[in-house]
Amino acid sequence: MGLHSGAPVRLRILPASAGSGIVFHRVDLDGFQVEAISRNVARVSYATSLMKKGVLISTTEHLLSAFIGTGIDNAIVELDNLELPILDGSARPFVELIQQAGIRKQRRPRTYLRIRHALEMQEGNKFIAVYPADSYSVSYTINFPHPLIGKETFSVELANGSYLREIAAARTFGSRQDEQTLRNMGLIRGASRDNCVVLTKDNVENPPLRFADEFVRHKVLDLIGDLALLGKQILGNVVADRAGHAMHTALVSRLLRDRTLWEETTVEDEAASESLSIHAAVGQLA
Ligand SMILES: [Zn+2]
Numbered sequence: 001m002g003l004h005s006g007a008p009v010r011l012r013i014l015p016a017s018a019g020s021g022i023v024f025h026r027v028d029l030d031g032f033q034v035e036a037i038s039r040n041v042a043r044v045s046y047a048t049s050l051m052k053k054g055v056l057i058s059t060t061e062h063l064l065s066a067f068i069g070t071g072i073d074n075a076i077v078e079l080d081n082l083e084l085p086i087l088d089g090s091a092r093p094f095v096e097l098i099q100q101a102g103i104r105k106q107r108r109p110r111t112y113l114r115i116r117h118a119l120e121m122q123e124g125n126k127f128i129a130v131y132p133a134d135s136y137s138v139s140y141t142i143n144f145p146h147p148l149i150g151k152e153t154f155s156v157e158l159a160n161g162s163y164l165r166e167i168a169a170a171r172t173f174g175s176r177q178d179e180q181t182l183r184n185m186g187l188i189r190g191a192s193r194d195n196c197v198v199l200t201k202d203n204v205e206n207p208p209l210r211f212a213d214e215f216v217r218h219k220v221l222d223l224i225g226d227l228a229l230l231g232k233q234i235l236g237n238v239v240a241d242r243a244g245h246a247m248h249t250a251l252v253s254r255l256l257r258d259r260t261l262w263e264e265t266t267v268e269d270e271a272a273s274e275s276l277s278i279h280a281a282v283g284q285l286a
Contacts, residue, residue, distance in 0.1 A: 002083025003059055003172070003196075004047060006189030009081035012283030013097060016074040018108035018275045021231050022067055024050070024057045027285060028080045036064055038229045038252045044245045046187055048226050058083035061245070062172075065225030066094035068233065069163030070103065073110055073275040078285050089171035089195040090210075091221055095164060102279030109266040110275040115236030117261050121251060128247045130255065133237040135159055140219045141241040146175070147202045152216035158224070167224070169210050170217035173197035176205070223248050230255065235265070 001008055016023065022036035034040055034052045042051030047059040063084055067075065069091065087093040120129040139155035156162050174188065174196050182188045197214060198205040211217055223240055226248035240247070255261055267273055 001085060001190040001195075002081065003086035003089075003190045004187045005058065005081075005083045007081045007083055009079055009083060009085050010284040011085055012078045012281060012285035013101065013278055014076040014078065014281040015104065015277045015279065016076045018074055018106040018277070020074045020076075022064065022072075022075050022077065022228070024060075025076055025078045026055055026057070026080070026082075027078050029055060031078075036060060036229060037231045038249070038256050041229060041249050041253070044249050046182070046245070048229075048245045048249060056082045059086070060084060061222050061225030062086075062091045063094050063225070064228035065221050066091040066098060066168065068224050068228050069158070069168055070095055070098045071233075071276050072098060072103065072278060073233070074106065074277040078283070080285060086172075086190060086195045089173075089197070090169050090218070091167070091225075092169045095168045097282050098278055101282035104277050104279040105274045106277055108275050109273055111232055111264045111266055112235050113230055113232040113255075113262050114265045115234065115262050119251065119255060119258070119261055121247065121254065123247060125241075126243050126247055127239075127241040128243040128251050129239045130234075130251065131237045131239070134235060136234045136236065136238075138220050138223060138238045139240070140216055140223060140243075142216050142219055143242055144215065146199055148199070148204065149215050152213050154213060154216040154220055156220060163224075166211075167217055167221050170214045170221050171195075171197050171210065172218055172222075173199060173215055175199040177201065227252060232264070235267075236262075 024034045026032045040050040043049045049058040115132045137157040141153040143151045193206040
């Protein structure tokens, strides 16, 4: 079920050829294709949505995050409705699907987007930036007025399985106090205690948390998923403070517009040099 639409959806992930990237296929609309790239970003508020010629693919961030976290460069994602399934609110079910399918090396080097110069963006008290680095790392700070959260920072380098251990399982969250406002906006129609951490005034309605700082870890998960719209793995250090989907995707489009800030490169490291797809089709669409 889609988190915001509440629409039932089935999804299947299939292998794709090297260089094709991540492409969504709406099988309910004659297989209409929407590439997971910045140019197709449409609405960005409480989730990131892609649109091409009026065809929508909503709430892409958790699956795209899972692809980056498992190193998948190329895949076809078939779905039969307009929003990706929310599942348990994290990226873990997607990671498990990918692992179930298996991962295939493709005989073509992976190209990375290596940050050459810093880019910083500030909007009120929101901040996001990316700095040159030899690997991909993310540092996120949130400041949420709730006794269980407050100011939290989480930093991680995406290497050696850290995504799977520390990020993938972190669930999305929302508070009972905001619920009606969001529902009045036509959002979170599919939300339930099974697919998000529900905050009450001073506690969590559906414990236990998967991590004491699950909230900020989920923001890292979202950020990685939104930055996947660059279409390439990043070599750089991303720092965010109270940003959100709109700033994440703004950073992506600013970066892509300014070719002096980055270069495309391959790396010598054997383990990181080849592009990857999944080994076999997996999911629910026949
Ligand atoms: Zn999320």
